[in-house]
Amino acid sequence: MSSTTSTATANRKPERLINLTLALLATRRYLTKAEIFASVAGYEGKPETQERMFERDKDDLRSMGIEIEVGNLDPFFEDEPGYKIPSDSYALKLSDLDSAEIALLSLAAGLWQQSIISDDAQNALRKLKSLGIPADYSAAGALEVKFEQPQEFFDSILSAIEHRKVIVFTYSSSSVKERTVSPYTLTLWNGFWYLIGLDHSSSEIRTFKASRFVGGVKEIGKANSFQIPRDFRLQHSLFRSEAQEKKIARLLIRKGHAHTLRASGQLVGDVGEFDRFEIPFESATTISRQILWHADQVIVEEPAELKAKVLKILGEVVHG
Amino acid sequence: MVETALTRTARALDLVPFVIEHPGISVEDLAREFSVSSKQMLADLSMIFMCGLPGYSTLELIDLSYEDGYVSIIDPQVLTKPRSLSKSEIVSLMLSLESLASLRDAQDPLFIAIRGLQQKLQATIALPLTEIPVVIRSEARSSHLPMIENAIKSGSGLRITYISASSDQKSERVILPESIFSENGFIYLRAWCYLTQSSRTFRLDRIRQATPISIGEMQKSEVATPISQDNFVARLHINKSARHFFEQNAALCTLESDDDSGLTISVQLRDSEWLIRSLLGYGAQIQVLGPQELRETLARRALTALALYKN
Numbered sequence: 224m225s226s227t228t229s230t231a232t233a234n235r236k237p238e239r240l241i242n243l244t245l246a247l248l249a250t251r252r253y254l255t256k257a258e259i260f261a262s263v264a265g266y267e268g269k270p271e272t273q274e275r276m277f278e279r280d281k282d283d284l285r286s287m288g289i290e291i292e293v294g295n296l297d298p299f300f301e302d303e304p305g306y307k308i309p310s311d312s313y314a315l316k317l318s319d320l321d322s323a324e325i326a327l328l329s330l331a332a333g334l335w336q337q338s339i340i341s342d343d344a345q346n347a348l349r350k351l352k353s354l355g356i357p358a359d360y361s362a363a364g365a366l367e368v369k370f371e372q373p374q375e376f377f378d379s380i381l382s383a384i385e386h387r388k389v390i391v392f393t394y395s396s397s398s399v400k401e402r403t404v405s406p407y408t409l410t411l412w413n414g415f416w417y418l419i420g421l422d423h424s425s426s427e428i429r430t431f432k433a434s435r436f437v438g439g440v441k442e443i444g445k446a447n448s449f450q451i452p453r454d455f456r457l458q459h460s461l462f463r464s465e466a467q468e469k470k471i472a473r474l475l476i477r478k479g480h481a482h483t484l485r486a487s488g489q490l491v492g493d494v495g496e497f498d499r500f501e502i503p504f505e506s507a508t509t510i511s512r513q514i515l516w517h518a519d520q521v522i523v524e525e526p527a528e529l530k531a532k533v534l535k536i537l538g539e540v541v542h543g
Numbered sequence: 544m545v546e547t548a549l550t551r552t553a554r555a556l557d558l559v560p561f562v563i564e565h566p567g568i569s570v571e572d573l574a575r576e577f578s579v580s581s582k583q584m585l586a587d588l589s590m591i592f593m594c595g596l597p598g599y600s601t602l603e604l605i606d607l608s609y610e611d612g613y614v615s616i617i618d619p620q621v622l623t624k625p626r627s628l629s630k631s632e633i634v635s636l637m638l639s640l641e642s643l644a645s646l647r648d649a650q651d652p653l654f655i656a657i658r659g660l661q662q663k664l665q666a667t668i669a670l671p672l673t674e675i676p677v678v679i680r681s682e683a684r685s686s687h688l689p690m691i692e693n694a695i696k697s698g699s700g701l702r703i704t705y706i707s708a709s710s711d712q713k714s715e716r717v718i719l720p721e722s723i724f725s726e727n728g729f730i731y732l733r734a735w736c737y738l739t740q741s742s743r744t745f746r747l748d749r750i751r752q753a754t755p756i757s758i759g760e761m762q763k764s765e766v767a768t769p770i771s772q773d774n775f776v777a778r779l780h781i782n783k784s785a786r787h788f789f790e791q792n793a794a795l796c797t798l799e800s801d802d803d804s805g806l807t808i809s810v811q812l813r814d815s816e817w818l819i820r821s822l823l824g825y826g827a828q829i830q831v832l833g834p835q836e837l838r839e840t841l842a843r844r845a846l847t848a849l850a851l852y853k854n
Contacts, residue, residue, distance in 0.1 A: 335639065
């Protein structure tokens with residue numbers, strides 16, 4: 224008996240919200256509060272209680288993304304507002320999707336697990352499946368997409384970005400330290416997740432690799448405590464276009480060798496058993512590893528800093 | 544976890560149009576689709592059964608049939624259409640589609656299809672770029688992807704020109720593609736290789752040319768001697784600054800310890816060439832703890848390379 228009572232209590236609010244939604248969707252004219260209280264099931268008690276209930280319910284439905292239109296029944300008497308839900312704003316309008324597109328959306332929505340991104344995508348997918356369009360996977364490709372999965376603390380970061388709240392987390396790089404950061408964006412870059420934000424101790428925009436977070440993320444302070452600079456995506460190195468700000472390395476590459484390096488640059492000369500190549504690069508560390516991969520088949524001519532770096536690493540290996 | 548009344552309301556509103564399109568669906572399937580227990584799904588369904596339009600007689604209530612565990616909607620009242628997508632739902636779909644698109648060339652038919660779909664989604668909502676909290680980029684793209692996917696689907700072979708990084712050889716081989724996947728920022732193709740007579744993994748960005756071939760040509764492909772598959776194990780100490788070496792090659796590595804001085808790992812490989820070439824680029828950032836032979840090989844190669852600069 225007691226379980227029935229508790230079920231009835233648990234159902235009371237959702238039932239009332241559903242009944243209100245149905246009533247406001249079905250009506251063509253605006254319904255006044257008096258009409259709602261008299262006809263919609265669930266509005267009981269004193270007038271003030273009903274009033275409070277209705278105000279909360281309206282806010283709740285709006286927070287679910289349901290648009291409630293307020294209008295006047297009689298244009299000459301503005302004191303009696305009425306309510307309705309316009310059916311064209313309530314219903315999903317993406318009806319011109321084809322079967323191949325439903326298949327793509329299903330694949331996309333299945334990419335992530337255990338994150339608010341995945342919950343939202345799954346909710347969206349269910350609505351799309353309710354459109355009655357069958358999925359056709361024949362054109363969907365064979366590539367299995369495996370990215371690093373979002374971690375549980377992503378939800379906190381996403382909410383902190385949305386509300387512009389500062390976060391604190393423990394991060395392991397050259398040392399394990401606590402960081403205080405204004406989060407700007409999460410990035411899936413070449414299959415790995417990063418957080419980009421303003422690091423408070425250095426006052427610089429820094430990139431943090433998600434897999435190096437130790438434990439979770441804590442929000443501190445109030446909402447709207449910072450602004451995301453409009454142009455930071457343009458300035459941040461991860462987003463800079465590939466052609467920008469590249470330096471040129473001049474290398475001698477032994478004939479018939481180092482095909483991967485050759486493919487990334489241009490042949491500019493013939494020097495006996497070597498070819499001279501010019502190869503654009505961004506990071507000296509990355510290109511020095513590519514060069515050293517080929518050991519004695521590649522010689523660095525320029526720039527001098529790159530040459531020095533390669534010589535230093537080789538020296539370390541000899542003495543390692 | 545206690546569910547809020549709003550979560551249940553939202554689910555109920557979405558349930559009705561979903562069941563309309565899937566009449567006779569089992570309670571178990573419905574529960575799985577909405578990620579709740581069957582018990583919760585039954586509670587939701589009986590709650591919906593009590594809701595309807597003012598009047599609330601049998602004519603105005605939502606009517607559903609529930610027989611032997613299978614559900615159909617008889618009268619949905621006004622809940623015939625699914626609700627519109629919320630802003631966060633659209634953002635999630637856009638991001639997921641962006642992830643799929645990020646691995647494809649601009650000429651790829653699927654890339655074009657995904658972009659078209661994103662435009663349809665975007666048309667339903669006004670969303671400034673700065674409001675999307677996630678950015679997705681990938682440089683692992685190959686113009687050969689659609690051809691390889693077709694070969695996998697039709698079970699046909701390809702002739703490829705491949706640059707092997709570990710041996711620095713350009714080779715032409717006939718392969719039968721089996722599966723293709725993205726991982727660690729690269730796209731890999733698993734295929735039967737007729738040249739080595741073994742199942743091999745190829746990195747797509749190292750495939751220079753690819754052309755479809757006939758079954759007859761495949762059968763004529765040469766039978767070569769298989770390459771030896773001895774196991775090679777090395778122990779390494781990695782400075783914190785080179786931690787990404789472990790992260791990128793996690794599949795090959797076993798982590799032994801991780802402290803302030805860095806990581807100690809062991810790496811297991813088919814042959815040592817890849818490791819030797821990788822380690823040359825790290826210098827003092829990665830120390831070889833063993834075997835001694837690997838340390839000596841590294842030092843020897845570094846000396847030969849240094850000698851080039853002496854002339």
